[in-house]
Structure formats: C-alpha cells, structure tokens
Amino acid sequence: MALLFRAYFATAVTGQFMINSKGIPTNAIYGFIKHFFTAIEQFNPTHVAVCWDMGSTTFRTEMYPSYKANRSEAPVELLPQFELVKEVVESFHVPNIGVVGFEADDCIGTIAKKMRGKVQVTILTGDQDILQLLDEHISVALLKKGYGNYLVHTPETFFAEKGIQPVQMIDLKALMGDPSDNYPGVKGIGEKTALRLLQEHTNVDGIVANIAKLTKSQRLKIEADIDMLHLSRLLAEIKCDVPVDCLLEESIFEINPDVAIKKFNELEFKHFHRYVKKNQEITIQ
Incomplete structure (x- = not known):
C-alpha cells in the first residue's frame, strides 16, 4: 500500500x-x-x-x-x-x-x-x-x-544508526509518538531523549520502573502522559x-x-x- x-x-x-x-x-x-x-x-x-x-x-x-x-x-x-x-x-x-x-x-x-x-x-x-x-x-x-x-x-545496520535494538523501536515510537499515524506519545520527548532513555533503561517498562532516576523535566513529562505512553506502545507494535x-x-x-x-x-x-x-x-x- x-x-x-x-x-x-x-x-x-x-x-x-x-x-x-x-x-x-x-x-x-x-x-x-x-x-x-x-x-x-x-x-x-x-x-x-x-x-x-x-x-x-x-x-x-x-x-x-x-x-x-x-x-x-x-x-x-x-x-x-x-x-x-x-x-x-x-x-x-x-x-x-x-x-x-x-x-x-x-x-x-x-x-x-x-x-x-x-x-x-x-x-x-x-x-x-x-x-x-x-x-x-x-x-x-x-x-x-x-x-x-x-x-x-x-539488525546490525539498525543498531549502528540508532544505538538500540530493532524491537526497541516500538518503545521509541511510544515515547516520541508518530505524527503520521496521529498519536502523540509523550509530549516534549524527542528522538534524542527517547534514544538515551532506552539505552539506559531498555524499554517503556524499565523507564517507568526507574522514573525516580530521571531528570525532573523527563519525570514530569512522562507522569503527565503515562496513559498515552502505554497506549502509544500498543499502537506502535506490529502484531505478529x-x-x-x-x-x-x-x-x-x-x-x-x-x-x-x-x-x-x-x-x-x-x-x-x-x-x-x-x-x-x-x-x-
């Protein structure tokens, strides 16, 4: 298509x-x-x-x-x-x-x-x-x-470009959102921040579990959009x-x-x- x-x-x-x-x-x-x-x-x-x-x-x-x-x-x-x-x-x-x-x-x-x-x-x-x-x-x-x-x-070329594993792209989109698919993710979280968070905490669950370790700005943004974060991850994941x-x-x-x-x-x-x-x-x- x-x-x-x-x-x-x-x-x-x-x-x-x-x-x-x-x-x-x-x-x-x-x-x-x-x-x-x-x-x-x-x-x-x-x-x-x-x-x-x-x-x-x-x-x-x-x-x-x-x-x-x-x-x-x-x-x-x-x-x-x-x-x-x-x-x-x-x-x-x-x-x-x-x-x-x-x-x-x-x-x-x-x-x-x-x-x-x-x-x-x-x-x-x-x-x-x-x-x-x-x-x-x-x-x-x-x-x-x-x-x-x-x-x-x-997988190797993807990791060389993004610094994360392919499966983590689901969590990347959950954080960033996707304007073309019209879901917001976490407002104020861009690609650089999202990649850094995933490199440190693996996935959305790891980020939420370690939310106290994030900067105040990151923590407030994620807490404000926590429901949308989890929903965005469901929307981003390709069903297999x-x-x-x-x-x-x-x-x-x-x-x-x-x-x-x-x-x-x-x-x-x-x-x-x-x-x-x-x-x-x-x-x-």
Missing part, C-alpha cells in the same frame, strides 16, 4: 493520471508495477507475496479513534486502482494478502516471523515502522526516492499473530507471461512486456 500511494503521488502532483481509453486512471498501478519489477531484478527472490491494508478501521482505531484520523480520504482518481492493482498482482501468480481489522504491516510481520528457519525474508516498503521486525532472518529494504534506490537494513498464512509453495515466483501480458493489455500498458518475458527466462534457467 505504501508503494501504491507513493507511485500515485509521484505523478498526481503534476496531474499525470494516465487515464486509459476506458476512462480509468492507472498512474498508481503503473508506478507500483515498476517498483515491483525493479525490486525483483534487484533482489531476485524465489518467493513473493504482497500485503494490503483492508480499510481504515482496525483494532488500533478501536483502541484510539484518532489513530490516522489526520489523513485525508483517498483521492478519487486512486479509488478504482485499489482493486485493479490486486488483479495485476494476481496475474503475476503472486498472493494478495490482507485481513480485515489489521494493517498490512501486521500481516507482513506475522508471515515473516512464521518463516523463521525456512527462508530469509526481505521486506520491501517505504514505511520505517517495519524496522521493528528486523532479526537474523528478516531484512528490510526501505525504498528511497525514485526507483531502485534502497536502504537495506539488518494475525490469523493469516502464506505457504511457501503458494508464493513461488513464477509468472505466466501470457496471463500477465493479457492484464497489461487490458490496462493498456505495453512497457512491461519485456519484464515478464525476462522473468520467464530467469525462472527457466
């Missing part, structure tokens, strides 16, 4: 909606497909799955109605592209995965953790929230500006026990060029034919 929105706004800002002869905008789908195949060429995966959000109402909005309430409605030109892009993914013989009441990140986390001991997992996203999932068998390829520009994170599965045999990446090209022709895309034919050659080898 992050890639689809990114692809949409990259061209929508200049009014380039790529409306086809049926009157359907396709700019987000086009950009998503380009992101998809660029990543395939870069990482050469054996198995692929795509996870989607399934609406704005989730268990997080039940806990905190203001969660993501600052986000505007999806642009009208994007609405028809939500289902069409899933049809494109299906034409690649790639599973579309989503569970009502949960976010795509929760599905990703659940599937990635279930793959422990079976395969190495690379998560491609533009959303840094997913970094909390990093471990010895999960890496994260953060999409930077443009196509094919990735910052690949492992969602009722969803993705079997390896169902996610083997083998595109049938005829099926994919038929879908491209329906959408009036011609540029991508070479990608699926090239992929067939790689798969056969």
